[in-house]
Amino acid sequence: MCQECDETGQHLFVMCKVAQNIWDLCERWVGLANVRHESITIHFQSFDLACRRKSASITWKGMWVAIVTELWNHRNKVVFNRGVVNAKEIFTLAQLKGWCWLKHKFKRVTFSYSDWHFSPLQCLDTLD
Amino acid sequence: MDGQVLKEKFPRLFSISQCSESVVGDIAHRDNITSEGCSRWCLGWRRERFIWEKQEEEQMVALISNVRWYTDAQDRLVWVGDGVNKQEYTVKSGYSVLNKEDLLQRLEIYKVLWSLRIVPSTIVCAWRLLLDRLPTRYNLAKRGIQLLD
Numbered sequence: 001m002c003q004e005c006d007e008t009g010q011h012l013f014v015m016c017k018v019a020q021n022i023w024d025l026c027e028r029w030v031g032l033a034n035v036r037h038e039s040i041t042i043h044f045q046s047f048d049l050a051c052r053r054k055s056a057s058i059t060w061k062g063m064w065v066a067i068v069t070e071l072w073n074h075r076n077k078v079v080f081n082r083g084v085v086n087a088k089e090i091f092t093l094a095q096l097k098g099w100c101w102l103k104h105k106f107k108r109v110t111f112s113y114s115d116w117h118f119s120p121l122q123c124l125d126t127l128d
Numbered sequence: 129m130d131g132q133v134l135k136e137k138f139p140r141l142f143s144i145s146q147c148s149e150s151v152v153g154d155i156a157h158r159d160n161i162t163s164e165g166c167s168r169w170c171l172g173w174r175r176e177r178f179i180w181e182k183q184e185e186e187q188m189v190a191l192i193s194n195v196r197w198y199t200d201a202q203d204r205l206v207w208v209g210d211g212v213n214k215q216e217y218t219v220k221s222g223y224s225v226l227n228k229e230d231l232l233q234r235l236e237i238y239k240v241l242w243s244l245r246i247v248p249s250t251i252v253c254a255w256r257l258l259l260d261r262l263p264t265r266y267n268l269a270k271r272g273i274q275l276l277d
Contacts, residue, residue: 006265006266007264007266008260008264008266008267009257009260009262009264009266009267010260011266012264013257040257040258040260041234041237041258044237044241044254044258045237058243059244059245061240061241061244062244062245062246064254065246065250065253065254066246066250068254068257069250069253069254072253072257072262079275097250101245101246101247105245105246106245
């Protein structure tokens with residue numbers, strides 16, 4: 001998407017400045033910063049909430065999947081449909097997706113999208 | 129030799145050798161083979177060697193000359209294995225060799241991934257990414273497909 005490097009999985013999802021931008025947004029959203037690993041598997045492994053309960057940490061990994069999927073969809077839009085690269089859009093869609101999943105897969109979800117948007121950690125805490 | 133390939137032990141010699149593709153039988157002097165080893169080798173070189181390369185060659189010849197020969201036995205494949213069950217292949221030793229790679233760790237990741245309570249089709253996307261099987265430009269190019277910009 002940046003048109004500067006070979007489009008490998010590692011570049012597209014971790015190293016590229018568009019990807020960096022999205023992971024930045026995500027960190028700012030939860031207010032936690034992690035070491036960013038260059039390897040995709042370790043990136044996935046270390047994408048957790050160390051200060052929270054394990055179950056919350058695992059649920060949180062769903063956000064990783066959401067971000068990755070949205071990034072890939074967006075990339076396809078850019079490559080095949082003349083889309084314009086927009087990191088903020090990718091992240092917002094991933095946030096929305098994450099909320100929809102929680103809403104439908106967990107019975108006890110009582111929080112609204114705006115709760116999720118403003119304090120995701122507290123929302124995750126209510127799940128178990 | 130001693131768990132190390134000569135090519136890696138003497139990379140310089142390998143790079144100037146004319147017999148890098150030869151098998152042992154081609155370069156050992158028939159007349160000099162005894163059960164104690166082989167004392168003469170016909171090693172061909174692409175060019176004159178420097179002094180330090182000659183020294184390396186002497187080292188290497190000294191190393192290979194002491195190898196015992198089984199002149200009457202047929203060549204056969206040997207399973208080097210996991211270092212415990214030498215020579216004989218067992219499923220267990222094969223399994224433990226494979227496991228030495230970070231396979232178990234990877235399996236752990238996939239277990240977490242597939243246990244997530246989210247839409248399966250998106251897990252597939254993430255799963256393909258973790259396996260590096262997404263059709264990125266790079267992966268397509270590896271298979272000979274070029275995308276036009």
